[in-house]
Amino acid sequence: MQHTSSKGLATCAICGAGETQPGTFPMVVGVGRVCMNDGMAKVRCESCGTEVKLITSAKLQGRTLCLSDYMRELEKFRQHIVQAFDEKAEPAPKILERAYSEAPQGYTLLAVRRGRNSTHVWEAEYEKTEIFQMRCS
Ligand SMILES: [Zn+2]
Ligand SMILES: [Zn+2]
Incomplete structure (x- = not known):
């Protein structure tokens, strides 16, 4: 018996769109699950200024960071x-x-x-x- 059909569906943390299949929305650290549209949107790293896709960024203490800056910041903690x-x-x-x-x-x-x-x-x-x-x- 599968009970996960509706429970496992995520909602996009940015636009609120719902998943049609569980597990298709990627997880962005500090943001939540996002739809592919928002995930592909460009964001600017607040540390080095590089433009990256949202899904390859992370939010730490309110700052948007590329993954390498995120790892570096995390190390400090x-x-x-x-x-x-x-x-x-x-x-x-x-x-x-x-x-x-x-x-x-x-x-x-x-x-x-x-x-x-x-x-x-x-x-x-x-x-x-x-x-x-x-x-x-
Ligand atoms: Zn979205
Ligand atoms: Zn960066």
């Missing part, structure tokens, strides 16, 4: 990274050592702690080095 290590796979001292020596590039290790609800998973928390330094100076 990724200030924290948490990585999990499993004590079943390697002993705790090894995990501590690895958490420190294998920190993602540009990040500083803040803490290593036991994962919540787990007796064998450790979580290493990293912070963007530039933010870490800002906070510590």
Whole structure:
């Protein structure tokens, strides 16, 4: 039994047109699902000024951005990274050592702690080095 016939239909976030088949309207980050007409319309990136199609743009904090600027902006928000290590796979001292020596590039290790609800998973928390330094100076 299929129950998705009408429930899965999207409405264009710009002109309000309805989908005739589920899944045909592309998703634009920060905008919503849009019809192909609006999706093909040109928008200007507010960061680099390039004209791109709406479907290859994204909206972040009210600004229209091309995808590469969007990724760059997004990266700035990724200030924290948490990585999990499993004590079943390697002993705790090894995990501590690895958490420190294998920190993602540009990040500083803040803490290593036991994962919540787990007796064998450790979580290493990293912070963007530039933010870490800002906070510590
Ligand atoms: Zn539309
Ligand atoms: Zn751009």
